Amino acid sequence: MKNVVLGIFDSGIGGLTVAREIERRIPGVSYVYFGDTARLPYGTKTASTVVNYAIQNSKFLKAKGATMPIIACNTASAAILKTKGANKKISLIFKNSKTFNVIEPAVEAAKEATKNKKIGVLATPTTVNSRIYERLLPGYKVVSVPAPLLVPLIEAGWEYRPETKSILREYVNPLKKAGVDTVILGCTHYPFIAKLVRDMMGDKVKIINPAVQTAEKIELFVRQQKAKPQGVLTTRNYLNKLNKYPHRRFYVSDLPKGFSKQAARFMGHPIKARLI
């Protein structure tokens, strides 16, 4: 684990919400990012198709030097978690590496946050159909709402338009009616509209951002790994040292220019995405 290079993938820009949290928490870590913009969105496609895409993406990231996969897409995470052997396959591509998905950390956080045991989930149709949140939250009332239009709206840059608000209201209404006290943003694109969801649900409802929860888990894991082989170096020192040499590369399967522009605005530093 001397040279951890994270291999982060998503269908498009959604995984950047995870990458940004990772940069904030582990400034020294290197990563390769892949946005599968030629085949997006994933959330309206079947689990077996998405698992195939995830395996192809993993092989690509491994070939580009990544050592540990971060499945920064809820649709892909759900498809992998519910498909027997899929997570193992991806782990093997990275020589038996630990894998991270964005669903399990969010579920853990939701369990801690809820008081009335009623948890709402906004997600893509494929994620909702997987019923993965219901399976991981036995004993809780889970209200899942499929929201197929949010990814296209966010990818089109319509986050702040009134139509997006109006469409979102329709998706959020069943959660309000059900009286959930916690809402999982079940798609890594949704943190782009987290404020809207917060405003609609009100102050008393806790909003779980999978990007934050996942980055926390990765930070913990990387720190533990780093601390060991370094002997006298403290974790903090090691991370400070790492900080000087992080390299980040961005690849997309289509439209590198548009992606670079959107990504730079979001990440707060210039990004040049390359076409695979």
Place this chain on the structure above:
Amino acid sequence: MKNVVLGIFDSGIGGLTVAREIERRIPGVSYVYFGDTARLPYGTKTASTVVNYAIQNSKFLKAKGATMPIIACNTASAAILKTKGANKKISLIFKNSKTFNVIEPAVEAAKEATKNKKIGVLATPTTVNSRIYERLLPGYKVVSVPAPLLVPLIEAGWEYRPETKSILREYVNPLKKAGVDTVILGCTHYPFIAKLVRDMMGDKVKIINPAVQTAEKIELFVRQQKAKPQGVLTTRNYLNKLNKYPHRRFYVSDLPKGFSKQAARFMGHPIKARLI
């Protein structure tokens, strides 16, 4: 040309608007339809990606028995028309067959319809970026508006929702301001919302539906071909005879159930799409 089997493809359900017009006009013709639902939408992807998809789709349709390709998708038609050698490649896959796209017939109809020589085009970003309508309409003022959200809205079944109306109004406004007297629906999905466009543009503006124009051309061609080798049979007789044995098959790259349901409602007869 004894056994014409049309090979119709689109990214999803959009090409059905063409298939439906073909059924109406040439009830006797057989066809194979392919909806590339695993990779939709095409309209936000680059031309070279879409040309690759079109070539793969053509090979698939040929393998399934199609003899003549119908590119029932404006994004793919535009990408093929502007890419040197692409149309020839597709023709060769079908043993040098004539190819049909949905752009040229619509352009011809628009030329006939316009009086003030101001033509509006609603299309996907990829089609607009191709500038194919401008190139095919020299001497006309062409106002093209990219409408990236219409395909996701239509695929989500939101044709009749107020948000779709509101989003469409934003796309239509520049056409009204420019004073066009003719609007090309530059995407085979858009006939699903033709009525909305018509209502917004008013009675005096002519709306060109590429599905209707393309089916007309295909009908003409098939009738001419059929009339020749039959000798004593009149075209009408031949078509009536053909009518008894047409076979239509539908394939999709993902989500066959959802496609079959939407397609059956739209085509007015049961459809069972198979997964490739």
